[in-house]
Amino acid sequence: MPSRWEQVVVAAEDPPRLARWWAEALGYLIVSEGPDQVEIRRTPSALPALLFTPITGVRAGMNRLHLDLRPDDQESEVERLVGMGARPVGIGHRDTGWVVLADPEGNEFRILSSGTGRSVHGSPQPPY
Numbered sequence: 001m002p003s004r005w006e007q008v009v010v011a012a013e014d015p016p017r018l019a020r021w022w023a024e025a026l027g028y029l030i031v032s033e034g035p036d037q038v039e040i041r042r043t044p045s046a047l048p049a050l051l052f053t054p055i056t057g058v059r060a061g062m063n064r065l066h067l068d069l070r071p072d073d074q075e076s077e078v079e080r081l082v083g084m085g086a087r088p089v090g091i092g093h094r095d096t097g098w099v100v101l102a103d104p105e106g107n108e109f110r111i112l113s114s115g116t117g118r119s120v121h122g123s124p125q126p127p128y
Contacts, residue, residue: 005048007039008065010107011055018105019052025081025103026069063108070112074099078111 012018019038023030028040031049041049071077078099082088089108090100097113 007047007049007051008067009051009053012052013055013105015052015054018103019050021085021104022050022052024084025086066107067109068098068112069109070115072114074111074113081111 010018010022015036015038016033019030019033019040022028023040026040026042028042028050029044030038031041031044032039036054038052039049040052041047069077078088078101081101085104086101088099089102097115098110100108100110102108
């Protein structure tokens with residue numbers, strides 16, 4: 001039997017702060033919080049989860065992994081997330097169907113255009 005996807009672990013300078021930011025961005029709930037980690041999920045029993053753990057030091061270079069989010073309205077979602085503290089990284093990618101933002105700790109993610117949920121893997125990747 002294959003493995004099940006349990007969670008994505010996000011190393012953060014301030015795990016509680018970043019977990020709360022992503023919980024608000026995604027409409028997730030904080031399901032557990034301890035001194036060294038915070039876990040968020042869509043519902044208490046839904047997987048996969050995002051688990052935020054502490055890290056020291058500064059990340060150098062681009063993300064090796066990023067999240068793609070597909071809202072109902074790309075422009076409104078970009079405005080909402082920027083209002084929450086995200087910063088534009090690649091606004092120039094709108095012609096590809098996505099906008100690249102960074103969360104408060106600099107982790108890049110893409111806001112895809114509204115659509116059918118089709119994969120973007122065949123599209124050129126942004127230089128980030």
